[in-house]
Amino acid sequence: MDTTRTYLISLFSGDGPPPPEVDLAAIMAELEKINDDIRAAGGWVFAGGLAATSSATVVRKPDAVSDALLTDGPFIEAKEHLGGISIVRAADYDVALGWAERIAGATGLTVEIRPFEQGGPGQQPTTE
């Protein structure tokens, strides 16, 4: 039985630039190490950091014919926001959980892990 699932690991960060004592280069290097391990385990799908929330645009278009209403700024104004994501695949939840823990440890950020619905659209890995 194939128990492989795809998980979204979300990283939440506070607004504004990171405090000066944070060594961004060291964190990035550590993250790259974790990503290498994920790749080596065959779990890699995608990962990336998001640009500032001020760059976000909210798009509303209730149906196919109405005009789109664009709003400058993020959908949810909050003290913490989605700062980056990592998408991984694993046959074992504890393995994915372990990656999430390492990402949290390396960044000091709050991290959420959540599975994609099974069998939903986009569940099949794209052929290389």
Place this chain on the structure above:
Amino acid sequence: MPDPAGRPPVTSADIARVFRAEHGRAVAVLIRALGDIDLAEDAVQDAFAVAVARWPRDGMPPSPAGWIITTARRRAIDRLRREASRDARQSEAALIAAPDEPREEGPVRDERLRLVFTCCHPALSREAQVALTLRLLGGLTTAEIARAFLVPEATMAQRIVRAKRKIRDVGIPYRVPRDADLPPRVTSVLSVVYLVFTEGHTATSGSELGRPDLAAEAIRLGRAVVELMPDEPEAKGLLALMLLTEARRPARTDAAGEPVLLADQDRACWDAALVAEGHALVRECLRRNAPGPFQIQAAINAVHTDAATASDTDWVQVVALYDQLLEVFPTDVVRLNRAVAVAEVEGAASGLGLVEGLDLGGYPAFHVVRADLLARLGRSAEAAAALDRARSLTANRVEERLIGLRAARHDA
């Protein structure tokens, strides 16, 4: 009906006993075989329903657990076939992740071990862990668990459904964790069992609310955990702690139901068999020399239950054990308990000195200890004030409990 072989007739109490004893094992095996918790539970229920019809007529089978598992498996297959022929439900029976793993070396591990780790997986809330453990491993009904935790049955049912759904959705594996993950996962299992115990322990005064005996259930779970993890000294420590605490239950309240302090308890009322078993476990732990919080707390209880009278208590030993406990568990509550022991060794003034620095103003026991030490130092006005403070806090907690119960009812 007389049994042809002359065996005593099987009563419904006998079957209930088998149910409680074997439910965990049967469900654990069936989850492994079927890959689905709900299917496994239903199958085991079905099997017991058959047992209720057959055993009084045919007699108890030689291996009741084996009979239940075989019957449950057959029933589950029947059910799956029926549903598969009706529609394509079988394919959507979302299966729990039971990765095929190489056969473990040595004796085959008890299937219940997987179950206990799945129920206590740290991705589930503590409440969900407790409910699942009691339901799947302990064989308690949802109604019984709800009554025990003073929540409406609908709330508890929803909690269990949500927990099972999360197990399925995220793919919590049905297996014993890898060695690297094991220490925190074992701690999680032991915490669940201890929480069930403390819930039952504090419930002794509230028995009129009709809670089933959670303390006994926790001890049963504790025994199972020791059986499943014989090399885990903290599991033995937890069982010993529970046994030694439970042993004192008969002496803990007087005829009027009022609590009795440890020093004033009638030690003849303690359960000697539980004390002996607890002491034996503590001695085993000491030989292992791998102390952890549960083992040290059990050892402290062993010192208390070793004393024929309160004045015979080896307080020097108690202080030494609290010193050890503080190293692994540095909390103000432990410091408070240590101060009580220090007061017995060095006098009330030393004890009070240690107590005064603690940040436990919202904890009734803190004020009770202060009151006691102040009284011994002849500072009776201050002692009375401290007792008043304790009383007001205790009253609030009872009130809070009732409000919480009402709020939970509203939630349903």
